[in-house]
Amino acid sequence: MPDDLEQRVISVIAATQHIPADTITIDSTFEELKIDSLDGINILFAVENEFNLNIPDEAAQKIRSVREMVDGIRKLMEPGEEGQAGVPVSA
């Protein structure tokens, strides 16, 4: 049975993509769900709002499936985890 976090992620993806939640499982890949790069950043935006998180770009680019998204969020929600700051370039 999907836990609460998985359910919330699936709901966010379903709402953002305008598809029924029961077509999405923890094993679904973005390719299977026809999520392209623009959909991807839209989902990230919705997920960041839902969970009040900052998902760094590097991590975001690696997310290609529901499972990777859930695992990534779970990790960010652990106490002590922070989003990655940018690297200042010396002048």
Place this chain on the structure above:
Amino acid sequence: MANRRVAVTGMGVISALGENTAEFWQALIEGRSGIRPIQAVDRTQFRFQNGAEVQNYNPSKYFDEKDQSLLDRFAQFAVVAAREAVHDADVEWTTDLKERTAIVTGSCVGGQQTEDEGFVSLYKNGSPRVNPFTIPRIMGNGGASRISVEFGVVGPTYTVSTACSSANHAIGQAFWMVRSGMVDLALTGGSEAIFSMGFLKAWEAMRVVSPDTCRPFSKDRRGIILGEGGAMLVLEPLEAARARGATIYGELVGFGMSSDAFHITQPSPDGAARAMRSALCDGGLVAEQIGYINAHGTGTAANDATETASIRKVFGAHSDKLAVSSTKSMHGHALGAAGALEAVATLHALRRGILPPTANYMAADPACDLDVIPNEARKQSVEFGMSNSFAFGGLNAVLVFRRV
């Protein structure tokens, strides 16, 4: 009237690399980047830290208080660049010439800094009113209109907005107007000023901005670095330029355009190839005549690989003989000003026989297997140079220049 050859007789630049063309070119040949920690906004609020801002810009050096109140930063950059270009070309303004001059500028988002300030006033500070000059400051044609007033130009004057291709589209249109005999002079280029919280946040959400620097074509590239500035060219018939003894920086020989009809943000190699072929055809050239390409080269994974593929589609085996560089690695991606900055870079490269490098290059990416002039400028004599702009929305505009 038969098509006339078109010369570039004046150039003006204000950018992260300096307040004039000489400083711009000097930085390019030194491979010196103008990418630095952002100063205009609180950068701790962003996932990225760096940008290519115009340094220590003092409006009072260029405009009195009344003009400053009427001109957004982006329009000021357009005027500053136009002034340098006109002075450089030593234009002799006659009443007749003012009627037969066109001004065509490019800008992505015009006076969005003014718009941002207005929103802060209304929505954050709860003020019931905004600056009464908000409309003239916001409008995308603010630069073009002010240039017209400054020089008394009463000919065709307008602004083009096609995202990152704005300046190339503007310059191309101006080129055709001079070539066809519709006008006898054109002031053309682009300007942009985008370092405001709202607009930067919008870019952050696209997840294409690099957290460190801009490394076009490099294996470890992480995205774009936003820039600002303005650049303008003076175009006139080559024969007229020679007759009056003007300095001729080069010749504009071809302009091509296309639309990808593919995706609102992802590029297509077919669309870009179509625009490059179109520019060659417009100039009556074959692919093998091109020696240098100033690439769109934004530093994103998508653009640089797609641009490489599209160059190979057009140039075939000759691709291995091309020198290709992205000067966005030094002046940043100045959006509506990009094509104009890159036109100046290409013209200087041909004239002086020094090709600017792709800076910040670390390692080769097999998907970008071109000679990208890594890190150091190169002495090389090239007759024809191409400059690419491939914008969001799939709008492509390509210019071809010739050494004179």
